[in-house]
Amino acid sequence: SDLLFLFQWADILKNGDEKMLLFELQDSRRCHIALRELLEDSRHVGVVYCDLDHFTDLKDALRERTKSQSMALERSEELLAHLATTIVNVAGHDGFVFRYAGDEFAILVPNRREAQILDLAEHVRSEVADEGHFEGFDITTSIGIAGTQNIERTHTVLIARAQDATYVSKLTGKNRIVKCPISEADEKRIQIARDAGNRSE
Numbered sequence: 001s002d003l004l005f006l007f008q009w010a011d012i013l014k015n016g017d018e019k020m021l022l023f024e025l026q027d028s029r030r031c032h033i034a035l036r037e038l039l040e041d042s043r044h045v046g047v048v049y050c051d052l053d054h055f056t057d058l059k060d061a062l063r064e065r066t067k068s069q070s071m072a073l074e075r076s077e078e079l080l081a082h083l084a085t086t087i088v089n090v091a092g093h094d095g096f097v098f099r100y101a102g103d104e105f106a107i108l109v110p111n112r113r114e115a116q117i118l119d120l121a122e123h124v125r126s127e128v129a130d131e132g133h134f135e136g137f138d139i140t141t142s143i144g145i146a147g148t149q150n151i152e153r154t155h156t157v158l159i160a161r162a163q164d165a166t167y168v169s170k171l172t173g174k175n176r177i178v179k180c181p182i183s184e185a186d187e188k189r190i191q192i193a194r195d196a197g198n199r200s201e
Contacts, residue, residue, distance in 0.1 A: 018081035022099060025084055031098035031106050035155040038096075039148070042110035046117040046147040048095070049162035050087065050124060052103040052132075053140045053174040055080070056201040062135060079134045083141075086131045090124050104166075106159065114147060114179075121145055121177050129175060142169035145179040164190060170201075 038045045055076070062072035080103060087105055088097050094116075095109035107124070109117050121143050132139030144165025146158050165178040168186045171193055172178070178186075 018085045022081040022084045025099035028100045032155050034096055035108055038110045039153050044148050046109040047158045047162040048107040048121045049144045049166045050105045050141045051166050053142055055103040058137045083128055086127050087124055090127050094120055140175035142166050142174050143177045
């Protein structure tokens with residue numbers, strides 16, 4: 001398996017280069033490849049999906065304050081890189097972290113019990129909340145969890161179910177953890193929000 005040397009996290013973190021770490025994490029395609037490998041090699045795999053709360057509001061506020069799109073982007077990327085480092089520091093010993101898209105991260109956790117995965121997710125949630133104070137904003141993360149114990153063992157289904165659970169977290173208060181399977185009521189809630197074009201940032 002090529003999983004063990006996907007990233008040289010330790011070297012990057014030792015050098016304190018948070019922007020480089022953020023760059024190295026960015027690859028949803030590699031996330032799916034890694035998840036496929038883990039599903040072949042592991043007894044159980046959990047996906048912890050993290051979507052930062054209020055990050056779009058922060059970028060809009062920075063753009064308004066600085067009157068500069070480029071400066072707002074640079075400042076928001078600094079925070080994003082710092083929070084990515086926070087997530088890797090918490091989860092990197094137990095799982096593989098990917099920047100799935102924008103301010104969304106996927107953590108792939110092989111061969112851990114559901115209780116251990118929940119503990120890891122709670123640690124991530126707590127640390128992001130502690131580190132997310134920036135420019136008057138309190139950036140937190142909504143988290144969804146899906147695992148092979150109760151979900152079909154395919155990479156696309158696992159990611160999609162974890163994303164759905166994250167969306168439920170967004171729609172029901174943010175800065176919380178929701179695990180699959182989600183209820184029929186929550187599935188309807190998601191459909192209504194999507195039909196209305198609500199991303200619930």
